[in-house]
Amino acid sequence: MQTELLEQPNTPTILPIETLQVMPMIKMSARNVDAFFGKAQVLHNISLDVPANKVLAIIGPSGCGKSTLVRCLNRMHEVAGGTMAGLVLLDDRDIYKEDAVRIRKRIGMVFQKPNPFPTMSIFDNVAVGLKLNGLATRRNIGEVVERSLKQAALWDEVKDALNKSGVSLSGGQQQRLCIARTLAVSPEVILMDEPASALDPIATAKIEELIHDLKKKYTIVIVTHNMQQAARVSDLTAFLYMGKLIEYDETKKIFTNPSIKQTEDYITGRFG
Amino acid sequence: MERNKEMSIVNENIPYHFFRRKAINGAMLALCAVSALIAIGILSLIFFYTINRGASYLSLDFFLQMPKPVGETGGGMANAIVGTVILIGIGSAIGLPIGVMAGIYLAEHGNNKFAVLVRFMTDVLSGVPSIVAGVVAYSLVVIPTKHFSAFAGGVALAILMIPTVTRTTEEMVRLVPQSYREAGLALGIPQWKTTVQIVLRTAFRGIVTGILLAVARVAGETAPLLFTALGNRFWSTSLDQPIASLSVFVYDYAKSPFEDWNNQAWAAALVLIILISLLSLSVRIVTRNRFSSR
Numbered sequence A: 001m002q003t004e005l006l007e008q009p010n011t012p013t014i015l016p017i018e019t020l021q022v023m024p025m026i027k028m029s030a031r032n033v034d035a036f037f038g039k040a041q042v043l044h045n046i047s048l049d050v051p052a053n054k055v056l057a058i059i060g061p062s063g064c065g066k067s068t069l070v071r072c073l074n075r076m077h078e079v080a081g082g083t084m085a086g087l088v089l090l091d092d093r094d095i096y097k098e099d100a101v102r103i104r105k106r107i108g109m110v111f112q113k114p115n116p117f118p119t120m121s122i123f124d125n126v127a128v129g130l131k132l133n134g135l136a137t138r139r140n141i142g143e144v145v146e147r148s149l150k151q152a153a154l155w156d157e158v159k160d161a162l163n164k165s166g167v168s169l170s171g172g173q174q175q176r177l178c179i180a181r182t183l184a185v186s187p188e189v190i191l192m193d194e195p196a197s198a199l200d201p202i203a204t205a206k207i208e209e210l211i212h213d214l215k216k217k218y219t220i221v222i223v224t225h226n227m228q229q230a231a232r233v234s235d236l237t238a239f240l241y242m243g244k245l246i247e248y249d250e251t252k253k254i255f256t257n258p259s260i261k262q263t264e265d266y267i268t269g270r271f272g
Numbered sequence B: 001m002e003r004n005k006e007m008s009i010v011n012e013n014i015p016y017h018f019f020r021r022k023a024i025n026g027a028m029l030a031l032c033a034v035s036a037l038i039a040i041g042i043l044s045l046i047f048f049y050t051i052n053r054g055a056s057y058l059s060l061d062f063f064l065q066m067p068k069p070v071g072e073t074g075g076g077m078a079n080a081i082v083g084t085v086i087l088i089g090i091g092s093a094i095g096l097p098i099g100v101m102a103g104i105y106l107a108e109h110g111n112n113k114f115a116v117l118v119r120f121m122t123d124v125l126s127g128v129p130s131i132v133a134g135v136v137a138y139s140l141v142v143i144p145t146k147h148f149s150a151f152a153g154g155v156a157l158a159i160l161m162i163p164t165v166t167r168t169t170e171e172m173v174r175l176v177p178q179s180y181r182e183a184g185l186a187l188g189i190p191q192w193k194t195t196v197q198i199v200l201r202t203a204f205r206g207i208v209t210g211i212l213l214a215v216a217r218v219a220g221e222t223a224p225l226l227f228t229a230l231g232n233r234f235w236s237t238s239l240d241q242p243i244a245s246l247s248v249f250v251y252d253y254a255k256s257p258f259e260d261w262n263n264q265a266w267a268a269a270l271v272l273i274i275l276i277s278l279l280s281l282s283v284r285i286v287t288r289n290r291f292s293s294r
Ligand SMILES: Nc1ncnc2c1ncn2[C@@H]1O[C@H](COP(=O)(O)OP(=O)(O)OP(=O)(O)O)[C@@H](O)[C@H]1O
Pocket: A037, A042, A060, A061, A062, A063, A064, A065, A066, A067, A068, A069, A080, A225
């Protein structure tokens, strides 16, 4: 049954341009990306485009390589000791030919589990990227922290407690703090690996609202296990299965009329 | 039928299991409490016995005066107190940077053969008797320079500090969750800054505790100093001359036949304990987590 599924024609378009109203600007693209952990191949020949100021959701069953794919996009895959082949382009330039540190400044990342730095205050957690990158001046730092916290919809809750520990916040607040921390270094793309999976529905709703606002300025790639969430927040959806890109299309299309049966089976909950 | 029987066995046993579990829980808890009491008891025994024997011989003179010749009463050990501080200073200046950096190396890049070798050697080194460290410092420093010196004593202490500091630093840095490193790197912070400003900052208190243990351990060392720093009855702060230390002072005075000297040895021992306690306390206060007392 499963092998039958796999043998279906598997040629997703790199970007479903015809379904988008206007010709989008491509912010990032993956071209024939293979990823490995040692000898084990985790991603197989993945190609997709991420248009600017859109939200791309990556869905798929556990272990299918969603995290690995987003980590290839900001060179974090190599930090975990993985290797990859293929191209990843940011504004049409190969990120693997540039300095990893500078690339990661341009492509921020929010992790599954909120991970504010425990020894730092709320203020310092947001400021740390600026400070350690030498981007901070005394004058701008307060401004940037305030702006980032406002963008992350956290400012009103913490503005009187900026000196408190970052880990004194609730889980949802911590995750928004991590988003603020990422925003503070002014990235162009934000990768989110299941940013709401450790949060309750109310905190999740806040994060989703936030993603809506953020796409005006940033390009966002979000990994999620939650089908409804993908449908709510994203413009485009990529379905990954066993390291292969099965279908990539406009979110509306994926959730109402997927062209591949496997996708349909997954989103209707028949497997995965 | 079968099933019913099983059920009834279980039911009958519930109170039995319950009380047994309670009893075991209570017994274990009591055992833990007794062990903790014994640990504290031994510590207070040493402390109070030393106070009992030494406190009455402590006076301002003891801290400000030099040792008196045999036969004269009174006198102090200002030179030994200063000497101990200097020896710890030299040992720390050499041993701590090496130990801390080696520990960071092992924790952050310790997946190769060289690291395995280093780890093995540190383990061996930490089991080496302290007198052997003295012999090594003797042949490394005393023989080439042709005289005993504070520096040689410091080297001996450093040799003793390195393995403890290395291993505790490694453990503490390893305890820092990978997610903080990744968060730092994902912000575009260079690797070395991530290590220093985020990983080390998170592990800081643990590393300091390791350092404290190492310093406290060598502060009372006598054997490695006997043939490196030697001891000195006169005031000296120069690094290339023999230097007095509290531990050697205690050793010399405790085995002397003069009662006055024996008493002074107790006083010196007390000063040594107080010195180490103060050191621990002050470092604890300085490195107190500003968020822990929230
Ligand atoms: N550090 C690692 N070393 C070796 N193999 C790994 C490592 N991390 C992940 N893998 C393997 O790579 C595959 C893809 O993992 P990945 O974390 O990308 O999956 P995922 O789709 O994000 O899953 P989940 O939804 O559970 O987070 C899995 O089969 C996993 O076992």
